[in-house]
Amino acid sequence: MQFVRQKNIYLIRFEDEEAFPERFQELLAAESIGGGSFTGIGALMRSRIAFFDTEAREYQDIELDEQLEVLALVGNVAVYEQAPLVHAHAMLGRRDGTALGGHLRRATVRPTLEVFLHVVSDPLRRTLDPKYGLPALDLKHEHS
Amino acid sequence: MQFVRQKNIYLIRFEDEEAFPERFQELLAAESIGGGSFTGIGALMRSRIAFFDTEAREYQDIELDEQLEVLALVGNVAVYEQAPLVHAHAMLGRRDGTALGGHLRRATVRPTLEVFLHVVSDPLRRTLDPKYGLPALDLKHEHS
Amino acid sequence: MQFVRQKNIYLIRFEDEEAFPERFQELLAAESIGGGSFTGIGALMRSRIAFFDTEAREYQDIELDEQLEVLALVGNVAVYEQAPLVHAHAMLGRRDGTALGGHLRRATVRPTLEVFLHVVSDPLRRTLDPKYGLPALDLKHEHS
Numbered sequence: 001m002q003f004v005r006q007k008n009i010y011l012i013r014f015e016d017e018e019a020f021p022e023r024f025q026e027l028l029a030a031e032s033i034g035g036g037s038f039t040g041i042g043a044l045m046r047s048r049i050a051f052f053d054t055e056a057r058e059y060q061d062i063e064l065d066e067q068l069e070v071l072a073l074v075g076n077v078a079v080y081e082q083a084p085l086v087h088a089h090a091m092l093g094r095r096d097g098t099a100l101g102g103h104l105r106r107a108t109v110r111p112t113l114e115v116f117l118h119v120v121s122d123p124l125r126r127t128l129d130p131k132y133g134l135p136a137l138d139l140k141h142e143h144s
Numbered sequence: 145m146q147f148v149r150q151k152n153i154y155l156i157r158f159e160d161e162e163a164f165p166e167r168f169q170e171l172l173a174a175e176s177i178g179g180g181s182f183t184g185i186g187a188l189m190r191s192r193i194a195f196f197d198t199e200a201r202e203y204q205d206i207e208l209d210e211q212l213e214v215l216a217l218v219g220n221v222a223v224y225e226q227a228p229l230v231h232a233h234a235m236l237g238r239r240d241g242t243a244l245g246g247h248l249r250r251a252t253v254r255p256t257l258e259v260f261l262h263v264v265s266d267p268l269r270r271t272l273d274p275k276y277g278l279p280a281l282d283l284k285h286e287h288s
Numbered sequence: 289m290q291f292v293r294q295k296n297i298y299l300i301r302f303e304d305e306e307a308f309p310e311r312f313q314e315l316l317a318a319e320s321i322g323g324g325s326f327t328g329i330g331a332l333m334r335s336r337i338a339f340f341d342t343e344a345r346e347y348q349d350i351e352l353d354e355q356l357e358v359l360a361l362v363g364n365v366a367v368y369e370q371a372p373l374v375h376a377h378a379m380l381g382r383r384d385g386t387a388l389g390g391h392l393r394r395a396t397v398r399p400t401l402e403v404f405l406h407v408v409s410d411p412l413r414r415t416l417d418p419k420y421g422l423p424a425l426d427l428k429h430e431h432s
Contacts, residue, residue: 002427006408011325011364013425037155037260039183039327039362041377043340051213051239052187054254062241067342071379071389072235072362074183074216076155076258087258089185091215091235091243091360091379091389095339097350099243099379099387101215101235110342111420114364114375116325116406118260120150132255137157139146181299181404183327195383196331198355198398206385216379218327218360220299220402231402233329235359235379235387243387245359245379262404264294276399281301283290 003027008120014042014113020106021086024115028077028084034123038088040073042113049090049102057133062102069093070113073104077117078124080135085126147171152264158186158257164250165230168259172221172228178267182232184217186257193234193246201277206246213237214257217248221261222268224279229270291315296408302330302401308394309374312403316365316372322411326376328361330401337378337390345421349393357381358401361392365405366412368423373414 001023003012010031014023027033045067050059075088090104129136145167147156154175158167171177189211194203219232234248273280289311291300298319302311315321333355338347363376378392417424 004427006410009408011412011427013427037183039325041362041375049241051237054211060239069339069377069390071377072216072360074185076260087185089213089215093339093389095348097337097388097390099389100241101237101243102213102241111417111422112424114425116364120153122150124155129255134255136256137258139148139155139157181327193385195357195381204383216360218329220404233357233359244385245381245387246357246385264297266294268299273399278399280400281402283292283299283301
């Protein structure tokens with residue numbers, strides 16, 4: 001992983017065979033980043049995406065053991081249970097151009113993943129949503 | 145809907161069963177936001193997407209009455225006919241991981257939709273493009 | 289092409305029949321932009337997308353000679369061989385709502401493509417990655 005900070009922007013390059021979001025979490029912890037939003041592009045050699053089943057209240061995982069373009073990585077960072085949590089969705093493209101995607105649980109980069117993270121000055125927070133059992137963005141007490 | 149503003153960034157969470165973009169338009173009006181760009185992720189229980197037919201000069205709607213992940217919501221805000229107009233495209237993901245998408249006309253959130261809006265200080269404007277009959281971004285007189 | 293700058297944000301509208309990324313490269317050169325990140329939406333009448341084959345170490349192109357919605361355009365700008373290089377991925381939508389996408393090599397806009405470019409103050413750089421033969425983001429010597 002390589003990165004550079006310019007004011008409130010982090011430009012990050014995840015390198016060949018690195019694990020996402022583990023490496024990202026490391027950066028967030030090291031830089032004490034508690035809130036932000038990101039986009040990215042690149043490619044992955046392996047991915048686990050998921051669809052949230054609102055009735056079963058659980059994610060259904062799909063394993064993708066193939067090289068895929070990251071057509072768009074979109075997500076955000078917020079603090080949940082005292083640590084920064086990455087919430088990322090990925091759109092992925094196959095060799096024939098067809099697209100698929102979901103909630104990105106984990107992935108292995110190949111050859112590169114370029115992420116542009118816009119950090120905010122005050123941390124964002126997630127709390128458990130009892131209805132769905134999900135860590136939901138909790139912005140209620142933070143109007144400013 | 146919950147939101148927090150940090151400088152020129154609005155972090156917005158649309159909640160279960162809320163209507164998009166109606167709730168978003170309410171926020172834009174209440175906060176007098178006339179220009180910006182946004183990205184978002186989440187999920188929807190119902191959506192109406194559209195494809196613009198350039199020969200017929202009209203949108204062709206597709207109704208999606210199913211739970212879908214919002215893999216990426218990308219769009220912008222500009223003033224058209226004296227009110228802020230949301231222009232949004234959505235990439236959506238099915239339970240089996242396949243993706244679809246279009247111009248997002250309306251949707252009902254389930255369970256959450258997290259949007260990161262970057263506002264600009266001077267309003268953006270749309271005017272009717274006579275060739276296609278669309279409200280087009282009009283940036284001609286605004287070089288600065 | 290129309291554009292307006294507001295602080296570190298460029299709002300750009302590529303117009304009917306304009307070539308992407310050629311017009312974009314012109315703007316970057318004229319404005320001396322050496323680094324940034326962008327998102328966009330719109331539609332294209334023709335596109336060439338590509339999938340990078342990591343074993344053959346080359347892009348495999350797919351020609352799309354049809355009108356498609358740009359569901360999401362995501363990418364960045366960095367200097368490679370003394371000129372700003374656009375790295376863009378596109379998610380595209382068909383009339384029936386199905387999605388496809390890849391590395392966007394070139395496209396012709398119809399009727400419009402709206403791009404929001406966030407520039408950074410110090411240029412970003414790409415250098416050739418010898419393993420894959422690709423111009424990779426080189427952020428190693430730029431921690432700040």
